[in-house]
Amino acid sequence: MDKQIERAGDDNKNNIGVLYGIGVGPGDPELMTLKAINTIKACDIIAIPAVSKEECYAYSIVQAGFTAVMISGVPSFCAAAARLGISLGEMMDEIHIIPASYDVRDTVGYGGTCVYMKSGKKLAELIEVLRTGDAIRKKKMTVYGVTNCGMESERVYRGLDELTEAKGYLTIVIVKYS
Numbered sequence: 001m002d003k004q005i006e007r008a009g010d011d012n013k014n015n016i017g018v019l020y021g022i023g024v025g026p027g028d029p030e031l032m033t034l035k036a037i038n039t040i041k042a043c044d045i046i047a048i049p050a051v052s053k054e055e056c057y058a059y060s061i062v063q064a065g066f067t068a069v070m071i072s073g074v075p076s077f078c079a080a081a082a083r084l085g086i087s088l089g090e091m092m093d094e095i096h097i098i099p100a101s102y103d104v105r106d107t108v109g110y111g112g113t114c115v116y117m118k119s120g121k122k123l124a125e126l127i128e129v130l131r132t133g134d135a136i137r138k139k140k141m142t143v144y145g146v147t148n149c150g151m152e153s154e155r156v157y158r159g160l161d162e163l164t165e166a167k168g169y170l171t172i173v174i175v176k177y178s
Contacts, residue, residue: 016066017066018066018068018069019061019067019068019069020039020043020069020070020071021058021069021070021071022073023036023070023071023072023073024073025073025076025079026073026074026076026079026080026149027076027148027149027150027151027154027170028149028150028151031074032073033072033073033074035071036073039071076117076149076150076170076172077115077172079150080115080144080146080149080174083146083150083154083156084144084146084156084158086144086174088113088115088174089112093111093112093113094112095112095115096112096113096115097115098114098115098116099117100117100118100119100120100121100122104116104126105129107129108133110177111139111177112176112177113174113175113177114175115173115174116172116174116175117172118169118170118171119173120166120167120168120171123163123166123171126173127164130175131160139177139178140178141175141176141177142175142176143158143160143163143173143174143175144156144157144158144173144174144175144176145157145158145163145171145172145173146171146172146174147166147167147168147171147172148168148170153168
């Protein structure tokens with residue numbers, strides 16, 4: 001793969017383009033930013049990411065020294081909070097964004113708002129931790145969830161009991177402590 005990519009500054013200097021990494025939002029096409037839409041319209045070639053880093057040319061392009069520009073989209077957790085009609089933080093509340101790779105047991109002591117991203121695979125464990133952690137914490141806990149936010153298959157959950165029905169990798173869980 002490395003042999004297929006020429007380094008910036010070689011003889012093709014005038015033909016070198018820019019690799020744009022474009023965040024397209026949580027799934028609803030209407031939540032794409034104007035900058036994302038305009039950049040996509042201006043591009044000659046559109047590519048989607050591969051399954052893994054090893055299969056993705058984008059990483060090799062950046063490592064080879066070509067110009068890469070990131071364009072952010074609407075974060076899925078912001079879209080989920082808007083869909084739920086809740087604010088993520090108020091006044092001095094802490095906001096914790098927790099990726100799916102993180103050990104949810106390590107979040108028991110967190111306060112404020114915890115946003116668990118792409119929770120689908122760890123949902124049963126997360127629900128168990130929330131149930132047992134609530135007794136330890138002695139704080140009021142409000143739990144929300146959204147699966148496939150902004151898509152036709154979107155589902156909204158309020159409370160731990162409803163959350164047990166959630167299925168899908170793209171499940172965002174928002175827990176607010178007070």
